[in-house]
Amino acid sequence: MNIVVNLNKSLNTTSQDAVTAVKRIFKVRKAGHAGTLDPLATGVLLICLNEGTKITGFLADLAKEYVMTGKLGESTDTYDAEGTVTGRAEEVAVTRASLEEALGKYTGDIEQVPPMYSAIKREGKALYELARQGIEVERKPRRVTISSIELLDFELPYFTVRVACSKGTYLRSLCHDIGSDLGVGAYVTGLVRTRIGGFTLENAATLDELPHKTAALHSLDAALAHLPEVRVEGEDLRKMKNGNPLRMSNGTPRSAGPVRLKDDSGKLFGIGRQQKDILKIERLLHL
Template identity: 35%
Template sequence: MQKTQKKIPRKPVDGVLLLDKPLGLSSNQALQRIKWLLKAKKAGHTGNLDPLATGVLPLCFGEATKFASQGLDADKTYVTRIQLGETRDTGDAEGEALECFPLPEMNETRLQQLLADFTGPQQQVPPMYSALKHQGRKLYELARAGENVERPPRDIVLHQLKLLEFTPDSLTLEVHCSKGTYIRVLGEDLARALGSGGYLSSLRRIASGAEDASQLVDLPTLEAAFEQQGEAGILAYMRPVDHLVRHLPICQLNEADAEKLLQGQAVKLLDEVAAIGENVRLYASGSDFIGLAQVRSEADKLLLQPLKMRSVAAQG
C-alpha cells in the first residue's frame, strides 16, 4: 500500500527579507527555498531576476505581500556587462550562439553619445525569452519550442546610462531604469547601434527603489543562521511589514477611524498630510501599521480612501 506524503504545516510569517539573489537560481527558486525553511504560508517577490542575474530581491511574507506592488513599480538600477561580437538566442550568457559579428570601433566620445541617445522615455519590445504570456503560455516556453510571436512594445524610461568601463569586446554600464525594462534587450540594441552584435555576460541589480545592495543578506548566511538557530535565525534579518512603503507620508489615526478603514470605509482627514491623489501609510494606536489609503477630495472635504489594509487577525 502506497503511503501518502505528510503535508508540512505552514504558519503565518509577516515581513520583508532583502535577499542578495545568488547566481544560478531563479527568483522563485530562491524565494521557495526561504519559504520552505520558514514553513511560511504565503510569500512573493518584488521583481523577477533571471538565473544569470544577482542582487537586490526583496522577498515579501504574509501581510507584506499586500504591499509588494510598491517594490514591483519601483525604478531599478543595474550593473551589466555586454559582450560584443556575438548574439545568443536568450540575449544572455545562458543561451546558444546565433551569429558572429565584427567588433566595433569604439572610443569614449562615441560611446557617451550613444548612451545619451538611448536615454529617456521610449518603447521596448520584450524578448521571447521572458515570463510574459501569450494566449496563456509563457513566452519562453514558446521560444524553446521554436516559436516566435509578435510582442507589443512597452513604455519604459532609461533614466541614466553610465559608462563604467569598455574593452575592445565589451561594455560595462550602470543602468537606472523604470520597471519593465529588459536589460538584455538594451544590451542587444546598444550592440546593434554600434554595428555589431551582443549579449549580457553578467547582470547585477544594485538597487530597487529605496533598497540597495548594502542592505542585503545572502542565501548562505541565511542557511547558516537557520542551521544554528532554526527559524529565529532567519527572522532576525526580517524587516517589518511596512518596510517597502516607508517612503510614503504617515497618517496617525484614532481608534474609531482605524476601525472604519479596516472595514473598507473612507474617513475624514483632519490634517493635510499629503496632496490629493497621493498615498499615505496608516498607523493606529501610535505605532501599529494597518495599511495604505489614498487622499481624495469630496464636497470640499479631504477623505482617506482605504487601498490595501492588513487583516484584522494580523493586528492581534
C-alpha cells in the same frame, strides 16, 4: 513573522527557488518576491513573508539600479549568454567614444521592445514558452524610464555599465539594442541588481547569512517608508478596517499615490489611496 527580506540572490537560481529557500529558513506559510531576477542575474531580490505578500506590488514599483556587462560582436536569441548565437560581426570597430554616444540615446523616457524570452503573457502563455517552441510573435514597445547610464569599464569586446531605471525595464533588451545601434550586436554576460529603492546590495544577505544578518530584515512599515503616512483614529479607524471609505478633513495632507495607514498609536494597519477627498483602504494588514 511579517517582514521583507533583502536577499542577495545567487547565480543560476530562479527567483521562485530563492523564495522557496527563504520560506524554509524562516518557517513561514506564505512568501513572494517583488520583482523577478533572471537565473543568470544576481543581487537584490526582495522577498516578502506572510502579510508582507500583500505589499509586493508597492515594492516592485520602486526604481532599480543594475550593473550590467555586455559582449559586443555577437547576438543571441535570449539576449544573454544562455542563448544560441544568432549573429556574429566580422569586425568590432567600436571605440569608447562611439559606445558612449550609443549609450546616450537611451537615457530618459524610451520605447523598449521586450525580449521573446520573457515572462510577459500572450493569450495566457508566457512569451518564453512560445520562444522555446520556435514561435516569435510581435511585441508592443513599452515606455520605460532610464534615469542614467554610466560606462564603468570598456575593453573590447566587453563593456560594463551602471543603469538606473524604472520598473519594467529589460536590461537584456537594452544591451541588444545598444549592440544593434553600433552595428555589431551584443548580449548580456553578467547582471547584478544593486538597488531597489532604498534596499541596497551592501545590506542584502545571502541564503547562508540568513536569518542572522539583521540589516537585511525589514518591518513592513520600514519597507514602505517611501510612502507618506496618514493617521486614522477612533470610529474612523474601525470603519476603515471594515473596508468603508473615509471622507478626509480639510487639514489632512493629500497624496496622489498610495499611503501608509496608521492607527493612533502609530502602528501600520494597511495601505490606502486617496481620491479627491475620499480615502479608501487597498490592503488591510494584520500585524
